[in-house]
Amino acid sequence: METHHLSRYPFLKAASELVRANSVSLDDLLSHPAYEESRRRGKQRVLDALNDLKVGQAPSSADDVTNLLEVLSYPVARVLVSCVADEFLVRRYALAEAKTMNERLETADFDVMIEVAEDLGVSAHLESDMLSMHFCDFLRYTSGLRGKDWKLVNHEMRKGYVLLSKKKFGRVLEQALSERIEMELPLPVTDDIIGAVSKDVAEISEIVAQLREKMRDQDFGEITITKFPPCMKKLTSMAEKGENMPHAGRFAITTFLSTLGMPVDDIVKTFFSSPDFDNSMTVYQVRHITGDGMGKRYSCPECATMRTNGICVDMDDLCRSGRIRHPLGYYRVKTMSSKRRKDEPEKEQKVEAPRPA
Numbered sequence: 001m002e003t004h005h006l007s008r009y010p011f012l013k014a015a016s017e018l019v020r021a022n023s024v025s026l027d028d029l030l031s032h033p034a035y036e037e038s039r040r041r042g043k044q045r046v047l048d049a050l051n052d053l054k055v056g057q058a059p060s061s062a063d064d065v066t067n068l069l070e071v072l073s074y075p076v077a078r079v080l081v082s083c084v085a086d087e088f089l090v091r092r093y094a095l096a097e098a099k100t101m102n103e104r105l106e107t108a109d110f111d112v113m114i115e116v117a118e119d120l121g122v123s124a125h126l127e128s129d130m131l132s133m134h135f136c137d138f139l140r141y142t143s144g145l146r147g148k149d150w151k152l153v154n155h156e157m158r159k160g161y162v163l164l165s166k167k168k169f170g171r172v173l174e175q176a177l178s179e180r181i182e183m184e185l186p187l188p189v190t191d192d193i194i195g196a197v198s199k200d201v202a203e204i205s206e207i208v209a210q211l212r213e214k215m216r217d218q219d220f221g222e223i224t225i226t227k228f229p230p231c232m233k234k235l236t237s238m239a240e241k242g243e244n245m246p247h248a249g250r251f252a253i254t255t256f257l258s259t260l261g262m263p264v265d266d267i268v269k270t271f272f273s274s275p276d277f278d279n280s281m282t283v284y285q286v287r288h289i290t291g292d293g294m295g296k297r298y299s300c301p302e303c304a305t306m307r308t309n310g311i312c313v314d315m316d317d318l319c320r321s322g323r324i325r326h327p328l329g330y331y332r333v334k335t336m337s338s339k340r341r342k343d344e345p346e347k348e349q350k351v352e353a354p355r356p357a
C-alpha cells in the first residue's frame with residue numbers, strides 16, 4: 001500500500017502492518033537516532049492536539065522513509081499520552097486525531113472513505129454514487145448528535161443501509177475514531193518506557209496542568225444563570241422541564257456547574273425533574289464526575305467538543321465573536337463585563353465627591 005496514504009491515516013491497521021514489516025521495535029522507536037524525526041513529530045501531534053485541537057500537516061512526500069517516519073509518529077504520540085495518563089489529555093488527543101482525519105477525508109475519494117470506515121468497524125459501501133453505512137453503526141455514533149439532521153427518519157435507507165452525504169459520512173467516522181482512541185488509551189506502559197520519554201512527558205504534563213488550571217478553580221462569584229452561555233441555559237431549562245437529556249448534556253452541565261463552585265447536592269437537585277431521576281444513582285454519577293474530594297475531577301467540555309456532541313445550541317453574538325472557545329470562557333467574559341458595569345458608577349462617584357477643604 002502507498003506509504004503516503006498511510007502517513008495521512010496512521011491509525012489504519014495497514015499502518016501497523018507497515019511498522020511490523022519494517023521490524024521497528026518500541027525500544028528503537030523511543031531511543032534510536034534513526035527515529036528522532038518520529039519522536040519530534042509524535043510530540044508535536046500531542047502539543048498540536050492540546051493547543052489547536054488538530055495534529056498538524058503530514059509531510060507531502062513520495063519518499064517511503066519520510067512517510068514511514070510520519071506513520072511512526074502516531075505510536076509515539078500514543079505512548080506519550082499513555083505516559084501522561086490524564087483523562088482530559090486522552091479526550092483532547094482523541095478528538096484532535098479524529099478531527100484531523102475528517103479534515104483529510106474531505107479531499108479523499110470514496111474508496112478511501114470506505115476503507116477508513118471498514119477499518120473503524122463501520123459497515124459501509126458505495127450506493128449509486130452515495131456513501132451508505134449500516135443503520136446500527138449510524139445510530140451508535142450519532143446518539144450524542146442533536147438536531148433533526150441526525151435523526152434516522154430523515155435519511156433514505158436501502159436494505160438497512162443509511163445513505164449519507166460525504167460530509168456527514170466523514171462526521172460519523174470522526175465520532176467512531178474519537179471513541180476508538182478514547183477507548184484504547186491510556187495503554188499500559190512500563191517504567192522503562194516512561195524513563196525513555198520522561199522529558200517530553202514532564203513538558204506535556206505541565207501544559208496539561210496549566211490548561212486544566214485555566215478551566216477550573218476560578219472565582220466566578222455568585223452563580224447567575226443570566227451569565228450562562230446559550231448551551232448551558234438550554235441544558236438547565238431541559239432539566240427544569242424534566243426533558244430527557246443526552247448523556248453528553250448531563251456531563252456538560254454537571255462539570256460546568258461544579259467548576260462554577262456549585263455544591264454536589266445542588267447539582268443533584270438540577271436533575272430532580274428528570275423523568276428517570278434516581279436519587280442515589282444521580283448522587284453517585286455527580287460525585288464521580290465532580291471528583292467530590294475523592295478522586296479525578298472531570299473538566300467541562302470545550303465548545304468544539306460541545307459542537308461535536310451536538311449540544312452547542314442557540315449560539316449568540318458573543319459565541320460567534322471568535323473570542324469564545326469554552327462555555328466557562330463565555331461565563332467569565334459576562335462576569336467581567338458585569339463587574340465593569342458595577343464599577344463604573346463608583347468611579348464616577350469618586351470623581352464627583354467633594355474634596356476636603
Ligand code: SF4
Nearest residue numbers: 229231303306312319
Ligand atoms: S459556542 Fe460554546 S458557549 Fe456558545 S453555545 Fe456553543 S458551546 Fe456554548
